[in-house]
Amino acid sequence: MADFEITVIGAGVVGLAIGARLSKNHPHLVVMEKNKKYGMETSSRNSEVIHAGIYYTPGSLKAQLCVEGRTALYSLCKQYSIAHKRITKIISASTPHELPKLEPIFNNGTANGVSLRMLTKDEVLSLERNILTAGGIFSPDTGVISAHGLMDFFHHSIIENGGTLQEQSTVVGISRLVNKDYEISINERGNISSFTSEIVINAAGLYADSIAALSGIDIDKAGYRLAFAKGSYFAVTPSKAALISRLVYPVPQNEGLGVHALIDLNGRLKFGPDVNYVEGPPFEFSVDETKRPAFRNAIRKILPQISDNDITPDMSGIRPKLQREGEAAKDFVIHHENDRGMSGLVNLIGIESPVLTSSHAIARYIDDLLYK
Ligand SMILES: Cc1cc2nc3c(=O)[nH]c(=O)nc-3n(C[C@H](O)[C@H](O)[C@H](O)COP(=O)(O)OP(=O)(O)OC[C@H]3O[C@@H](n4cnc5c(N)ncnc54)[C@H](O)[C@@H]3O)c2cc1C
Known part of the structure; x- marks a missing residue:
């Protein structure tokens, strides 16, 4: 049996939202974060706008998850008193x-x-x-939200559900074992150790392409290079x-x-x-x-x-x-890698705006991808 059922790499708003959602039914879950605290990267360096979903190509993941996520976020904010304002x-x-x-x-x-x-x-x-x-x-329906308030809420939910957040732990290796679990190597302040997990979810933000490469995916061929x-x-x-x-x-x-x-x-x-x-x-x-x-x-x-x-x-x-300067905007990649022979590995690549808004909906999407 693996040490964890689920490992989420990255404790930005996305990793935390996924952790909060999945730990409800799968408490044997860990979120690994390289920094000394969650949410120190893009999730705390943004406009904190709850986007309505105006600009994204109809039918794209960006559009669908923004509209779903915005509605979900307003209810969440109301229910759990997360600081926000429907400022318009x-x-x-x-x-x-x-x-x-x-x-x-x-x-x-x-x-x-x-x-x-x-x-x-x-x-x-x-x-x-x-x-x-x-x-x-x-x-x-455009609003503003406290990104930290939202992440604190997701973090609290993970802990309440029995999940774990491990900070100051950088994922440095991912390999597939014969029994189809994953071995994840981490660097904790200079000490290298490893553990096993049945499922690995890559929510590493600016480093998501490097994490995908660690698992053996050719990121240029896959179109994952950021x-x-x-x-x-x-x-x-x-x-x-x-x-x-x-x-x-x-x-x-x-x-x-x-x-x-x-x-x-x-x-x-x-x-x-x-x-x-x-x-x-x-x-x-x-x-x-x-x-x-x-x-x-x-x-x-x-x-x-x-x-x-x-x-x-x-x-x-x-x-x-996912696009280079001057190229047309590309949609998010949220992909279960079973077609590359790596079932249980999910990559989230190119997770840019409006993902503060979509975070809750992305967590629902990943839950469906893995368990429906
Ligand atoms: C300028 C700007 C403005 C924006 N404005 C808005 C807005 O108004 N509304 C909106 O909805 N969205 C907005 N966004 C988008 C939104 O902020 C991001 O899409 C969202 O925060 C991404 O969250 P994340 O969890 O994917 O990434 P991050 O917050 O970057 O989290 C990824 C985490 O992974 C960790 N990590 C990376 N590598 C490793 C490793 N090897 N081991 C362990 N941990 C690792 C990092 O330390 C980091 O904490 C904006 C983005 C930017 C840049």
Whole structure:
């Protein structure tokens, strides 16, 4: 018999959500985390937005799991008092020239089952009188959440169900044994040891392709090799934070949703994230002062009252992407590797936005993949 029934690699929001869901019926579960505490990587370096599901290709995992996850997240937040706010959002065309771009976004969101409303310029201004706008789309179901509150909840559930979280343990090897269990080698502060597990779920975020490679998968052939896109934020001085009362996004230009205005649960206003492909690992998280002109231009299109003196470089996060710079967006890979002769191994690759929103739905999806 294996030491554990299930091993989840990575204690970001995804690994924790999966751990919380599966430990209910399978308490012989361990979540392995290389850092000294859970949730120290991408899951604590993001916009903390509960996305409605507007932009993703209809029928894609991104779209389905976002819509399911958003509904599930609001109920979870209500039931367990996880800090959140249904703050709502406007996608604003800053000039009449941008107005025709709203319709395809509206149609895409509607096809995903998201409730949206087209707004005239006056209707936008009646909601947000300070923004530069020619018209927009209103999303009543967009919210903000405490990512740490959500992860604390999932962590608590794992422990309550009898599961284990093992921090400061880096997975350094995965091999398949003759009896079809997996042997997992870990490095705990310089000491190498190993244990066995029937099921292995790779939720290692920025390192998910390396973990898949450890199991013997050719990640180039499988299309699992990740590219990395950094997203930086600039914070706005508190005296200007009350200029808006909900999230305001521009019409997306190239990659990403466009630098937008975010208000967190503490009422802080910031702008971001931009998209900048970087090399790694290791990753560098400082926010470059040279980005100031680009941020100034993006901010001016939403809130022209905010001047250069009102913004300071803030935080950044890095997205693990399956597409390279300039390529069309790709869907998540959530794959049970039984077709590669590795039943019991599930890889989650390219788990970028909107996965804070989708985490609970991803856990349900994995449960079905393994046990239905
Ligand atoms: C700039 C930015 C903004 C975003 N905004 C939003 C948003 O507003 N709303 C939304 O829904 N989503 C958003 N996202 C996406 C969301 O934050 C991520 O998709 C989500 O946090 C990914 O969680 P994860 O658990 O997969 O990854 P992570 O949080 O990176 O967790 C993976 C964990 O695996 C661990 N690990 C890695 N390798 C090993 C190993 N060998 N051994 C043991 N442990 C290991 C890591 O230490 C890490 O803790 C944003 C992302 C970015 C970058």
